[in-house]
Amino acid sequence: EDKVVQSPLSLVVHEGDTVTLNCSYEVTNFRSLLWYKQEKKAPTFLFMLTSSGIEKKSGRLSSILDKKELFSILNITATQTGDSAVYLCAVWSILPKNSNSGYALNFGKGTSLLVTP
Amino acid sequence: NAGVMQNPRHLVRRRGQEARLRCSPVKGHSHVYWYRQLPEEGLKFMVYLQKENIIDESGMPKERFSAEFPKEGPSILRIQQVVRGDSAAYFCASSPRQVAGETQYFGPGTRLLVL
Numbered sequence: 001e002d003k004v005v006q007s008p009l010s011l012v013v014h015e016g017d018t019v020t021l022n023c024s025y026e027v028t029n030f031r032s033l034l035w036y037k038q039e040k041k042a043p044t045f046l047f048m049l050t051s052s053g054i055e056k057k058s059g060r061l062s063s064i065l066d067k068k069e070l071f072s073i074l075n076i077t078a079t080q081t082g083d084s085a086v087y088l089c090a091v092w093s094i095l096p097k098n099s100n101s102g103y104a105l106n107f108g109k110g111t112s113l114l115v116t117p
Numbered sequence: 118n119a120g121v122m123q124n125p126r127h128l129v130r131r132r133g134q135e136a137r138l139r140c141s142p143v144k145g146h147s148h149v150y151w152y153r154q155l156p157e158e159g160l161k162f163m164v165y166l167q168k169e170n171i172i173d174e175s176g177m178p179k180e181r182f183s184a185e186f187p188k189e190g191p192s193i194l195r196i197q198q199v200v201r202g203d204s205a206a207y208f209c210a211s212s213p214r215q216v217a218g219e220t221q222y223f224g225p226g227t228r229l230l231v232l
Contacts, residue, residue, distance in 0.1 A: 004159075034220065042121070042208065042223040043160070088159065095165070095173045102172065104150060105210075105221060107159035 002027040002093040006108035014116055017079050021111045023089030024071040031092040031103065033072050035063055038086045038110065046074070046087075079115045086110040120144065121224035122191075123209050129230045130199050138194040138227045142211030149192045150221065151177075151184060154206040163207075166192060199231045 007022045025033065032050040036043035047056045049065035049072060056063050060079075065072045076083055093106035122141040130136050142149050147168050152160040162176040166186035174184065181199075186192040196203055206228045210221040
């Protein structure tokens with residue numbers, strides 16, 4: 001069965017710290033891995049990763065994928081209180097085996113990050 | 118969030134009542150997914166629909182739950198005879214194509230509370 005595991009489940013840091021969030025996965029027929037940020041509303045898209053070793057950056061956030069070891073990391077440098085959120089990792093998974101239904105996103109449980117002043 | 122709309126944002130129902138959750142995808146998106154997020158859990162896939170078709174409902178409980186995406190109007194997730202265990206956040210996502218590797222855009226969710 002496909003699965004996505006995130007660690008740590010929760011994290012508390014001080015403003016200015018750097019954090020690394022982890023996501024490991026086991027999926028049949030990997031297509032891509034996505035990171036989302038979820039505050040008290042809709043998950044908002046951060047990154048989509050399809051190739052190993054290519055870092056994606058957006059401001060203080062960056063992410064990279066290792067398809068050999070089946071994991072991804074999300075880095076946040078110089079954290080701010082506004083970074084406090086749940087960070088979700090998701091991988092496209094094939095819908096039931098022997099089905100031609102296609103794919104849906106398979107999510108990890110998320111990492112809850114709290115950045116304190 | 119690229120314009121996915123969901124309503125209501127909050128819904129309170131008593132056990133045994135019906136809940137109707139609506140989702141309007143991004144304009145031009147014909148693929149809609151519903152996910153459920155239970156407390157302390159990640160989002161779980163429920164159902165995938167295209168216009169007038171249920172493509173896959175393998176994540177949806179077989180009883181009391183149904184979904185539709187009519188030719189005109191929003192997608193509807195319907196829960197009949199709600200129970201306390203149905204209390205959760207229900208998110209809708211849309212994409213322009215069913216291609217694994219596409220970004221999905223999420224709505225703000227409907228938070229259902231069953232008393």
